[in-house]
Amino acid sequence: MSTTESGKTSTASEASDADAVTGDELGAAGSHLSTAPEEDREDRGPNLPRLGVIGWVRWFWRQLTSMRVALILLFLLSLGAIPGSLIPQSGVDEMKVQTFKDAHTTLAPVYDKLGLFHVYSSVWFSAIYILLFISLIGCIVPRTWQFVGQLRGRAPGAPKRFTHLPASVTWRTDTEPEQVRAAALALLKKRRFRAHVAGDAVASEKGYLREAGNLIFHVALIVLLVSFAWGQLFKSEGGKLMVEGDGGFSNALPMYDDFKSGSLFDSDTDLTPFSFQLDKFVGTYERTGPNKATPRTYRADVTYSVGADGKAQKTAIEVNKPLEIDGTKVYLNGHGYAPTVTVRDGRGKIVSRQAVPLLPIDSNVTSTGAIKVMDGYRDKSGKKEQLGFNAFFVPTFAGSGKGNMFSQFPALDYPVLAVSAYHGSLGVDSGIPQNVYQLDTSNMKKFKDSKGELLKERLRPGETMKLPNGAGSITFDKDIKQWASFQITHQPGTGWALTGALAAIAGLAASLFIQRRRVWVRAAPGADGVTVVEMGGLGRSESSKVAEELGELAAHLHEQAPSAADPRPAVPAEGAEK
Amino acid sequence: MNLAAATNENLAHISNVLIYSSMAVYLLAFFAHMAEWLFGSRSKVGRTAAALTQQKDSATATPGTVKVQVKGKNGGTTTLERPAVVTRAVAGARDVPDGPGASGGDEQGDLYGRIAVSLTVLAFLVEASGVLTRALSVQRAPWGNMYEFNITFSTVAVAVYLGFMLAKKNIGWLGLPLVTTVLLDLGLAVTVLYTASDQLVPALHSYWLYIHVSTAIFCGAVFYVGAVATLLYLFRDAYESKLASGGQPGKFATSVMERLPAAASLDKFSYRVNAAVFPLWTFTIIAGAIWAGDAWGRYWGWDPKETWSFITWVAYACYLHARATAGWKGRKAAYLALIAFGCWLFNYYGVNIFVTGKHSYAGV
Numbered sequence: 001m002s003t004t005e006s007g008k009t010s011t012a013s014e015a016s017d018a019d020a021v022t023g024d025e026l027g028a029a030g031s032h033l034s035t036a037p038e039e040d041r042e043d044r045g046p047n048l049p050r051l052g053v054i055g056w057v058r059w060f061w062r063q064l065t066s067m068r069v070a071l072i073l074l075f076l077l078s079l080g081a082i083p084g085s086l087i088p089q090s091g092v093d094e095m096k097v098q099t100f101k102d103a104h105t106t107l108a109p110v111y112d113k114l115g116l117f118h119v120y121s122s123v124w125f126s127a128i129y130i131l132l133f134i135s136l137i138g139c140i141v142p143r144t145w146q147f148v149g150q151l152r153g154r155a156p157g158a159p160k161r162f163t164h165l166p167a168s169v170t171w172r173t174d175t176e177p178e179q180v181r182a183a184a185l186a187l188l189k190k191r192r193f194r195a196h197v198a199g200d201a202v203a204s205e206k207g208y209l210r211e212a213g214n215l216i217f218h219v220a221l222i223v224l225l226v227s228f229a230w231g232q233l234f235k236s237e238g239g240k241l242m243v244e245g246d247g248g249f250s251n252a253l254p255m256y257d258d259f260k261s262g263s264l265f266d267s268d269t270d271l272t273p274f275s276f277q278l279d280k281f282v283g284t285y286e287r288t289g290p291n292k293a294t295p296r297t298y299r300a301d302v303t304y305s306v307g308a309d310g311k312a313q314k315t316a317i318e319v320n321k322p323l324e325i326d327g328t329k330v331y332l333n334g335h336g337y338a339p340t341v342t343v344r345d346g347r348g349k350i351v352s353r354q355a356v357p358l359l360p361i362d363s364n365v366t367s368t369g370a371i372k373v374m375d376g377y378r379d380k381s382g383k384k385e386q387l388g389f390n391a392f393f394v395p396t397f398a399g400s401g402k403g404n405m406f407s408q409f410p411a412l413d414y415p416v417l418a419v420s421a422y423h424g425s426l427g428v429d430s431g432i433p434q435n436v437y438q439l440d441t442s443n444m445k446k447f448k449d450s451k452g453e454l455l456k457e458r459l460r461p462g463e464t465m466k467l468p469n470g471a472g473s474i475t476f477d478k479d480i481k482q483w484a485s486f487q488i489t490h491q492p493g494t495g496w497a498l499t500g501a502l503a504a505i506a507g508l509a510a511s512l513f514i515q516r517r518r519v520w521v522r523a524a525p526g527a528d529g530v531t532v533v534e535m536g537g538l539g540r541s542e543s544s545k546v547a548e549e550l551g552e553l554a555a556h557l558h559e560q561a562p563s564a565a566d567p568r569p570a571v572p573a574e575g576a577e578k
Numbered sequence: 579m580n581l582a583a584a585t586n587e588n589l590a591h592i593s594n595v596l597i598y599s600s601m602a603v604y605l606l607a608f609f610a611h612m613a614e615w616l617f618g619s620r621s622k623v624g625r626t627a628a629a630l631t632q633q634k635d636s637a638t639a640t641p642g643t644v645k646v647q648v649k650g651k652n653g654g655t656t657t658l659e660r661p662a663v664v665t666r667a668v669a670g671a672r673d674v675p676d677g678p679g680a681s682g683g684d685e686q687g688d689l690y691g692r693i694a695v696s697l698t699v700l701a702f703l704v705e706a707s708g709v710l711t712r713a714l715s716v717q718r719a720p721w722g723n724m725y726e727f728n729i730t731f732s733t734v735a736v737a738v739y740l741g742f743m744l745a746k747k748n749i750g751w752l753g754l755p756l757v758t759t760v761l762l763d764l765g766l767a768v769t770v771l772y773t774a775s776d777q778l779v780p781a782l783h784s785y786w787l788y789i790h791v792s793t794a795i796f797c798g799a800v801f802y803v804g805a806v807a808t809l810l811y812l813f814r815d816a817y818e819s820k821l822a823s824g825g826q827p828g829k830f831a832t833s834v835m836e837r838l839p840a841a842a843s844l845d846k847f848s849y850r851v852n853a854a855v856f857p858l859w860t861f862t863i864i865a866g867a868i869w870a871g872d873a874w875g876r877y878w879g880w881d882p883k884e885t886w887s888f889i890t891w892v893a894y895a896c897y898l899h900a901r902a903t904a905g906w907k908g909r910k911a912a913y914l915a916l917i918a919f920g921c922w923l924f925n926y927y928g929v930n931i932f933v934t935g936k937h938s939y940a941g942v
């Protein structure tokens with residue numbers, strides 16, 4: 001290109017939107033410049049449904065697949081998504097929903113009826129997006145056929161009058177019309193227009209990728225939704241808490257603490273075989289400054305092996321770095337302390353030594369839990385009995401005399417374990433599922449201290465609390481372990497979802513950045529025998545630069561068919577309009 | 579360790595000083611813009627009305643040839659003749675020239691306009707250094723909390739504006755609204771949202787932070803520019819309609835509106851800007867989903883922030899559909915664009931402040 005400016009364009013009227021120009025004035029030349037449905041013309045609402053059931057169905061289908069309804073459905077979809085972001089959702093936080101229900105006794109039942117506590121799985125929300133996707137399919141299929149037809153066909157012939165086009169050029173030349181047409185054809189083809197000669201003019205079109213991109217985008221949306229739905233149906237998700245050095249976890253249903261799965265999930269075949277164990281958990285925290293105690297790193301060092309008896313490998317799982325094995329991902333999602341306690345009976349025999357995971361109740365890892373001795377303990381008289389201890393643990397104790405014992409810092413700076421002791425029956429055999437972190441004291445008796453109150457003591461690592469009357473002792477060992485909890489999820493179809501998403505972006509970019517446009521070049525002898533060249537451009541897309549492109553093409557053609565040495569300005573063959 | 583902490587604190591302090599300084603310079607730019615508008619009002623421009631009444635006999639450029647200066651290969655210039663392109667307005671559209679800009683062609687106004695832009699460039703450089711030192715002080719991307727988000731956001735918005743300027747686009751009309759918004763944004767940042775510099779919590783440690791948040795900020799800045807154009811389009815369009823139907827707008831409205839670009843130009847600009855950034859916004863959401871998949875174990879969980887990104891996305895898709903649907907072009911589509919930007923704003927401020935979700939690291 002040798003020019004710096006592409007012809008003169010009269011500024012403000014750079015017609016961009018050919019829709020209004022197409023149709024009537026241009027006839028066939030302006031037709032099918034896109035595959036967008038031409039509705040609004042078929043505004044035949046009231047007088048259509050005279051056609052019986054089939055007519056109704058057709059009418060309904062046409063409405064559903066119209067752009068206007070797609071627009072309304074889209075709008076409803078975004079409107080419908082709003083309540084779910086403002087009202088607590090049971091799928092996200094069941095506790096919050098309960099709190100909300102307790103606080104709003106009149107509103108909550110209404111909300112419940114409307115499905116507002118699970119908006120995204122509610123009937124009405126599903127209705128919106130299912131309708132939208134039916135509409136989408138109903139839109140894509142005919143448009144695809146239409147597009148294929150357009151690809152097979154050729155650009156429509158030139159309109160009668162180029163002056164009706166958004167941009168046009170004309171000049172007179174001494175070159176023969178055939179030569180001009182041949183030059184124009186070559187020029188347009190070189191610029192990758194699909195061009196052919198039709199009568200006395202060259203017709204050409206370019207930018208089909210716009211439509212292709214648009215179709216790809218809309219198809220990709222379907223792929224995205226289907227793979228997401230697929231993933232939901234086959235997904236599995238479970239939690240597992242592990243103490244450092246504990247025996248491993250292998251991926252089978254009984255090993256999970258809790259487990260959820262999609263409705264088509266099959267636990268026999270759909271669980272990836274692997275196993276892993278927690279070697280060490282590392283947590284570091286901000287030591288100084290206004291954000292003191294804010295966590296900085298959480299890392300779980302684990303050993304894992306793939307398959308039934310794979311080689312053991314070491315790796316670290318961090319908050320943003322799950323361990324991925326064959327599409328199953330292991331996420332680190334919680335941590336806490338598991339103090340080791342040793343319980344001895346009256347004769348000093350160890351009846352239990354265990355690292356007891358305790359649940360954090362605040363961000364400084366103040367933790368509570370229960371230490372249970374199920375069997376192996378006999379009291380002085382040799383009778384079998386169970387022991388239970390309520391445990392309260394702080395990794396960093398502020399010092400005594402400060403009221404309640406709450407942790408001051410999440411790291412193990414000054415750990416203290418407070419225990420209170422019970423004996424009797426833990427109630428574990430009653431068949432009712434038990435919370436491992438809580439002690440059910442309904443069938444237990446308190447150990448009493450010298451004042452006759454519940455025996456309790458704050459222990460430092462290594463210290464021991466004696467049970468009264470030689471009933472034994474409990475020791476807070478120096479070895480304080482940490483635990484980490486893992487979420488193990490498997491959701492198939494994410495690869496497809498990702499592919500769909502990327503295709504959607506690519507298609508979208510093509511559909512928004514590529515312009516579809518037509519250029520015609522007519523060369524015919526004028527009244528005085530001199531060849532009149534007319535060029536016209538038509539674009540449908542809003543950001544078309546039809547005029548500029550036409551100016552450039554004209555300049556190139558002009559080089560091969562220079563203006564005739566005629567002093568007066570050329571006049572278009574059929575006379576300028578107005 | 580302590581030494582490093584001290585330098586970091588120093589840098590954070592320098593950053594604060596720079597941000598405050600940039601506010602002072604933006605304020606000066608604001609006054610310069612005001613002066614530009616004020617002096618510009620002296621000129622008498624009435625081109626819109628003239629164009630609208632003349633439209634009946636819109637004699638477009640005479641067909642023929644124009645002379646075009648072309649740079650030759652060896653540096654010299656030659657004059658070429660080439661045919662002139664005649665363009666024709668869309669049937670029913672107004673053929674109105676763009677206004678002359680805030681200065682209205684007034685010499686003094688123009689001088690103030692230039693001063694305002696220079697000051698904006700200066701303020702931008704100062705602010706950008708402020709963001710950079712902040713980033714250095716925390717040794718990570720400066721996007722850990724609302725304060726940092728805000729200062730980065732306004733910097734990027736100004737960068738987008740200056741980018742358009744550099745590309746020689748007709749964007750002068752954005753100057754005053756932009757500087758005003760930036761001052762509000764920074765004011766909010768240093769008073770309400772200020773957070774001392776610090777490290778990120780583990781959930782934010784990820785390179786997806788760079789990808790997801792940087793594109794989100796950029797999209798926001800571009801959406802903002804699009805929204806201002808849309809808003810001005812609505813005003814200007816009302817003004818033009820009134821003129822076209824023979825009405826007589828008030829003096830003040832005339833003075834301001836006359837100097838803006840034509841409604842059609844503003845409309846086209848806002849569409850292009852919004853459409854151009856929409857694929858990137860789509861990408862931002864997808865990148866966010868991938869990150870969420872790594873950080874929280876699920877790609878999509880209808881967390882409030884996710885939900886509002888989705889709502890924003892659908893709202894912009896609505897807008898793009900509206901533009902393609904005949905009955906919805908023009909004002910109706912413009913309202914949709916504003917609603918869509920409203921959703922973006924709510925996602926940015928509203929969700930962080932009023933709603934709690936997993937994203938509430940915002941540190942307000």
Ligand code: HEM
Nearest residue numbers: 034036037065066067070135136139214511512895898902
């Ligand atoms: C799932 C919801 C949908 C989304 C998110 C969506 C999104 C979009 C976007 C962003 C565009 C702009 C691209 C462009 O202007 O070329 C677009 C264009 C388009 N959409 Fe959709 N769409 C959806 C559903 C539909 C449905 C149901 C229909 C059919 C009734 C439809 C028909 C069209 C058409 C014809 C265009 C092209 C307009 C043109 O050529 O300018 N879309 N869509």
